[in-house]
Amino acid sequence: MKRALALFLKGAGMGAADAVPGVSGGTIAFVTGIYEELIHTIRRFGPEALPAWRQGGFAGLVEYLNLGFLIPLVIGIGCSLITVAHMVTYLLEAHPVLLDAFFFGLVAASAFVVSRQVRGWRWWYILPLVVGLLLAQALPDLMPHLTGLGNLLLVVSGAIAISAMLLPGVSGSFLLLTMGLYGTVMEGIKSFDIALILQFGAGCAIGLFTFSRLLSWLFRHYHELTLQLLIGFIVGSLPTLWPWREMIRYRLGPDDQLIPLDYRYLLPDDYALLTGDSAQLVPVIALMALGLLLVLVVGERSTSNRKED
Numbered sequence: 001m002k003r004a005l006a007l008f009l010k011g012a013g014m015g016a017a018d019a020v021p022g023v024s025g026g027t028i029a030f031v032t033g034i035y036e037e038l039i040h041t042i043r044r045f046g047p048e049a050l051p052a053w054r055q056g057g058f059a060g061l062v063e064y065l066n067l068g069f070l071i072p073l074v075i076g077i078g079c080s081l082i083t084v085a086h087m088v089t090y091l092l093e094a095h096p097v098l099l100d101a102f103f104f105g106l107v108a109a110s111a112f113v114v115s116r117q118v119r120g121w122r123w124w125y126i127l128p129l130v131v132g133l134l135l136a137q138a139l140p141d142l143m144p145h146l147t148g149l150g151n152l153l154l155v156v157s158g159a160i161a162i163s164a165m166l167l168p169g170v171s172g173s174f175l176l177l178t179m180g181l182y183g184t185v186m187e188g189i190k191s192f193d194i195a196l197i198l199q200f201g202a203g204c205a206i207g208l209f210t211f212s213r214l215l216s217w218l219f220r221h222y223h224e225l226t227l228q229l230l231i232g233f234i235v236g237s238l239p240t241l242w243p244w245r246e247m248i249r250y251r252l253g254p255d256d257q258l259i260p261l262d263y264r265y266l267l268p269d270d271y272a273l274l275t276g277d278s279a280q281l282v283p284v285i286a287l288m289a290l291g292l293l294l295v296l297v298v299g300e301r302s303t304s305n306r307k308e309d
Contacts, residue, residue, distance in 0.1 A: 004072040010034055011076020017103075018165050018173060019081060019186070027110045027168040027234065031295050036219055038073070039166065041066040042212035081189055097277075100243040101284040105291025107241060110168060111234040113295060118227050125228045132232020137239075139164070139175060154196065157181050158203020163211040168230050239263070243284050244271035 010032045014025035029035040044065050052064035062068070091099045118125070161172035176182040188196035218226040239245075242265050249262035268279035 004068070007034070007069060007072040008076040008079075011073040011078075012080040013076075014073075015077040015080025018077070024168055024172065024237070025077070025165045027107055030168045030230070031110050031113050031298055034069075034073070035168070037066070037069060039212055039215045039219060041070050042166075042208050043216040046209065086190065097243045097280055098283055098287055100241050102287040102291045104238065104241040104243060105288035105293075106295050107234060107238060107291075108288075109292040109295035111231055114168065114227060114231050114234065118224055118231075120224075122224075125225065128225045128229040129232040132229040132234075133236040134232075136233045136236025153181070154185075154199040155203035155206070157185075158200040159207035159210075160203075161185075162204040162207040166208075166211055166215060168234050239265060244268055244279060246271070246274055 010028065013028045013032065017028045018025040026035065029038050049061060049064055053061040056063065157176060161176050163172075164175050165172035173182060176185055185196070185200055187193075188200070215226075218229075240263075242263075244266045245263040246266060247260050247262075248264045250260050266274065268281050268284075271277075272279040
């Protein structure tokens with residue numbers, strides 16, 4: 001019961017993070033020490049599960065699919081998306097600078113926590129690190145080109161978004177935002193739009209089925225290089241969370257929604273001068289520090305728990 005509650009809370013954290021453009025639920029999974037188990041568990045869903053069902057029946061299937069781990073986690077994610085997402089989307093509109101500050105500290109500390117899991121250092125680790133950095137920057141620029149897919153757009157966007165959410169540092173919500181679908185999907189989830197949820201959910205299922213297998217294979221065969229790739233993704237996502245920024249290039253999406261294409265990153269004084277809004281320097285720094293501290297504490301506890309296990 002204690003483990004189920006812990007998994008539910010970790011799932012709730014993942015769901016809240018996934019609701020914020022710029023933050024990945026995969027980052028929360030990594031910091032809380034469940035990332036690799038999650039990837040390996042998801043990849044078990046498929047034809048490979050049939051022998052476990054034939055040999056052990058329902059109990060064997062439950063054990064093979066690791067449902068004792070997955071069910072409370074998924075319930076936590078679902079409950080968070082339905083409830084916490086309301087609060088997060090409100091804060092995103094009412095206090096974007098403060099929310100970005102908190103998640104900037106959280107994600108920055110996550111890169112440090114992940115780097116501690118790399119055993120030793122090799123010069124060729126620079127390559128996957130740079131690839132992760134470049135991909136994190138390039139993916140948002142590619143997403144607007146997919147908007148001509150018509151009825152398949154929700155399915156494709158679901159596959160892309162869920163795949164991105166499995167990567168620490170790559171925000172599925174931000175990719176949805178660049179496609180002009182963030183508001184549509186969030187409103188559909190909050191209003192229980194069954195048609196939208198089914199289309200988007202089908203895409204998510206496809207993305208989980210395929211991408212989890214790739215990640216699981218990478219972890220089994222190239223563990224340290226994969227960690228470096230993920231660190232690159234995390235660090236590459238930090239600019240999208242810098243609290244003092246000005247949108248300098250955008251396009252109009254559905255319902256005249258502004259879809260950001262490029263930002264200029266500013267110092268606090270320049271931000272206040274250009275926007276006329278307060279830079280909120282003290283609360284921003286405090287929330288950055290809170291995000292850093294929270295991740296370091298959770299990461300340390302997760303590391304200790306893994307050593308005990």
